[in-house]
Amino acid sequence: MSTQSATMGRNRTGIATSKQAAERMIEGTAEFPPDLPGDERSISDVRELFAKEAEPLGTLPPPPTVGGMVSTAVNALKGARPTQFVDKLGERLGFERTGVRLYQALISKFVTFGGFPGGPQLADLEQNMREEHQHLQLLTDVLTRLGSDPTVMTPSADLHATMTKGVLEVMVDARTTFVQCLEALLLAELADNDCWESLIEMARKTGEESVVEAFEEALAEEADHLEDVRAWLAAAQHREAE
Numbered sequence: 001m002s003t004q005s006a007t008m009g010r011n012r013t014g015i016a017t018s019k020q021a022a023e024r025m026i027e028g029t030a031e032f033p034p035d036l037p038g039d040e041r042s043i044s045d046v047r048e049l050f051a052k053e054a055e056p057l058g059t060l061p062p063p064p065t066v067g068g069m070v071s072t073a074v075n076a077l078k079g080a081r082p083t084q085f086v087d088k089l090g091e092r093l094g095f096e097r098t099g100v101r102l103y104q105a106l107i108s109k110f111v112t113f114g115g116f117p118g119g120p121q122l123a124d125l126e127q128n129m130r131e132e133h134q135h136l137q138l139l140t141d142v143l144t145r146l147g148s149d150p151t152v153m154t155p156s157a158d159l160h161a162t163m164t165k166g167v168l169e170v171m172v173d174a175r176t177t178f179v180q181c182l183e184a185l186l187l188a189e190l191a192d193n194d195c196w197e198s199l200i201e202m203a204r205k206t207g208e209e210s211v212v213e214a215f216e217e218a219l220a221e222e223a224d225h226l227e228d229v230r231a232w233l234a235a236a237q238h239r240e241a242e
């Protein structure tokens with residue numbers, strides 16, 4: 001199935017499916033009240049307690065070879081917040097790697113279900129996938145030049161990996177259609193565009209013009225991806241593209 005329309009089936013999730021069962025369920029709440037009195041405050045208390053005792057989401061390792069860092073890179077970081085910049089570079093690197101995987105899974109859906117009028121061709125998806133991969137390589141190069149290990153899972157990379165889990169799950173779910181996967185991709189491309197913009201702001205503070213220019217090129221490609229996905233979804237839903 002390559003269109004957006006949902007099919008009618010035996011969906012029994014709504015309370016209106018059975019008026020009698022719904023009434024019995026409501027009666028049950030009176031028959032089985034909670035063991036202890038209280039409200040959502042106690043849930044908050046537990047959350048607060050755990051939050052105060054928890055370790056941070058992750059840390060950044062010191063650069064592996066401080067002595068080996070090229071002097072331009074050291075100077076470049078003077079004007080910036082080095083740990084924040086490295087954290088965010090690692091975040092984008094992880095996201096772009098996931099981006100390649102997202103497009104690979106999307107291509108499988110395309111091959112399975114085929115396209116639709118106004119939707120992408122296989123070559124469009126492959127081009128976007130290649131660009132995600134180039135962005136991953138660009139970030140690997142920049143982190144290496146800064147003396148950082150590009151294989152490190154930074155705290156922000158960890159955060160974004162968790163946030164993207166749902167998108168990836170949609171893509172690899174055997175039941176989802178090509179168009180449903182495009183909806184998931186929209187979420188990823190929206191976040192990616194915003195995050196590249198912030199990364200460029202941080203890169204500007206380093207004074208490394210070549211890095212800023214390369215990042216701006218990546219953002220321009222990401223803006224194209226976003227425009228593509230919006231247009232494809234509009235076509236799938238028989239809407240005018242924005």
Ligand SMILES: [Fe+2]
Binds near residue numbers: 095096132135192222
């Ligand atoms: Fe990307």
Ligand SMILES: [Fe+2]
Binds near residue numbers: 221
């Ligand atoms: Fe993208």
